[in-house]
Amino acid sequence: MNLEQIQKQVATCSCGNLHYPITIEQISASxxxxxxxxxxxxxxxxxxxxxxxxxxxxxxxxxxxxxxxxxxxxxxxxxxxxxxxxxxxxxxxxxxxxxxxxxxxxxxxxxxxxxxxxxxxxxxxxxxxxxxxxxxxxxxxxxxxxxxxxxxxxxxxxxxxxxxxxxxxxxxxxxxxDAPRALIAAGVGDMLGKYTSLLDWRFGAFDGQEPFCPVVARLTEIALSDCVKALPDIYAEKAEGLDQLMDSLILSGIAMLIFGHSHPASGGEHHLSHYWEMDFLTHDRPAVLHGTKVAIATMELIDTYRAMIQEQSDVPKELGDWVTQMPTRQKLESIFNSLQAPLQPEEIGISSLLLASSKREAYRLRKRHTLLKQMSLQTSHFETEERSL
CATH class of the missing domain: 3.40.50.1970 (Rossmann fold)
Known part of the structure; x- marks a missing residue:
């Protein structure tokens, strides 16, 4: 990973947003x-x-x-x-x-x-x-x-x-x-959550006038793509695959560092994860790995997100193009099954009631214009109309 080259790419960006310097002096792995x-x-x-x-x-x-x-x-x-x-x-x-x-x-x-x-x-x-x-x-x-x-x-x-x-x-x-398999699966979960976080970020820029940087988005896309390509080696716990997973996680973090906020790597899937974590704490329940929760949340949202974009006729081409690249829930389940990771909310202690409340309320945890927020508001509006009939 060449930090100097990344800095040069950022320097050419004309998005108009503030780009924070990479203050990391050295990254070494051996x-x-x-x-x-x-x-x-x-x-x-x-x-x-x-x-x-x-x-x-x-x-x-x-x-x-x-x-x-x-x-x-x-x-x-x-x-x-x-x-x-x-x-x-x-x-x-x-x-x-x-x-x-x-x-x-x-x-x-x-x-x-x-x-x-x-x-x-x-x-x-x-x-x-x-x-x-x-x-x-x-x-x-x-x-x-x-x-x-x-x-x-x-x-x-x-x-x-x-x-x-x-x-x-x-x-x-x-x-x-030599990391435990559950931690490896969690890292993959945190990376594959970028499918929905990048869509949320683009949607927020389009529908909510939130700041967006194409260079930072591209860095996150590269991190995600390289991780996905390495999945067979990650399944087999080969050195090359695990090294690439680590590289992807590092690059995703650098993208957030440059942008100064977590938009590139944290959307509705992270909001659900944080909501569940807070509920677990409230009820004195054991914690679940962050990336495991993100994986479950991504699987819960990804097909709905795709449908929401495809149902709109006025979305920019880049949103439509991105949803065509996103895997289906079925594909994500296949990936996490290969990693021997949980696939359903109840496997990590999330009840149907907690899942439903998180989909209604988790968007409030962050001031972000996400598809999760739109989905929650639409559901609330529909339920209000039904009660008034």
């Missing part, structure tokens, strides 16, 4: 990535680093990271985020406070060692402490590693804060390739 971390830290002349992880990521990555840094005299310690009573580590106020209590003036930078939740907590704490952070992903499960967005659960509500991106990303390829 089985010997720990030496790259050491070299980067030495260049920065940092002396004390604080790692943010959980029990699982501490087991798979902290020992080699600590050994590499301490061998050259760099002090490193870790905050192991505590799980809640359901056994889940959450990106919430408690996790943020746990980190901030360990963060003193001697810390030069933070290291996010893990997947989405750990990156969200680290990003928030780094921004508030005004220090940089390094990204060290341990699973190809989400696309938020390189973005500025930190979705946090504040008093039970999912709120996304636009903060800072990592100053560098170091991907331990051996750990990524």
């Amino acid at each position: 089985e010997k990535v720990w030496q790259s971390v050491v070299e980067f830290v030495q260049q920065k002349q940092w002396r004390h680093l604080l790692v943010i992880g959980d029990v699982n990521t501490q087991m798979v990555g902290y020992s080699p990271l600590k050994k590499a840094l301490m061998t050259v005299g760099i002090d490193v310690s870790i905050v192991t985020l505590s799980p809640n009573k359901q056994g889940d580590v959450l990106a919430d106020e408690l996790s943020v406070v746990q980190v901030m209590l360990e963060l003193d003036d001697s810390v030069d930078a933070l290291i996010a060692l893990g997947a989405g939740t750990i990156h969200d907590v680290t990003r928030f704490c780094a921004a508030k402490a005004k220090i940089p952070f390094l990204s060290v992903p341990t699973a190809p499960s989400v696309d938020g590693f390189t973005s500025k967005g930190a979705p946090l659960i504040i008093r039970g509500k999912k709120i996304t804060y636009q903060l800072v991106s990592p100053i560098a990303v170091f991907i331990p390829s051996d750990i990524i390739r």
Whole structure:
């Protein structure tokens, strides 16, 4: 991935929107990535680093990271985020406070060692402490590693804060390739959700006059397309497939970073996912992987979205062209079945009542002009008319 070439593409864009610079200085992926971390830290002349992880990521990555840094005299310690009573580590106020209590003036930078939740907590704490952070992903499960967005659960509500991106990303390829299958399937789910998020973004620009950038959209399309091409190798858990999945997730995050918001990669499918997550928290239920929820939500929306666009006669050609590229629900079910992932809402504990309420109300979680919003408003209008008859 050539960040300089991406910057040049963005520089030629005439969409008129603000494009944020890519502040990531380095992205490295290898089985010997720990030496790259050491070299980067030495260049920065940092002396004390604080790692943010959980029990699982501490087991798979902290020992080699600590050994590499301490061998050259760099002090490193870790905050192991505590799980809640359901056994889940959450990106919430408690996790943020746990980190901030360990963060003193001697810390030069933070290291996010893990997947989405750990990156969200680290990003928030780094921004508030005004220090940089390094990204060290341990699973190809989400696309938020390189973005500025930190979705946090504040008093039970999912709120996304636009903060800072990592100053560098170091991907331990051996750990990524050995990730649990459920996390791999979640990463594919987060990527295939781009089919509906990109349609929502285009629809929002057409019908709601929301800002849109064709260059950023194209970067997201490339990330999605490359992931889809790699699916046979991902099914087989081949190194090439898992490396490409990670590359696609990283590129999707960079697209969000450039645009400054999550529009390219987060539409109605993410709004449903966030709604379900908040309901699970309210009822003290165990968490479900973000990408797993996104996959289920995408399957719930994709055929309806296609029909909504095809029923309109005045939509721009690019919307019509995009829906012809989108897979059917049946095709998505085939993909996730190959990944041994859940296919139906009830498989992850989403009842028919919760599904129905989320389709009515989840659009309210974000100020976005999406097809989910239009679908919800049309349903509400139809139900009101029926009651008045």
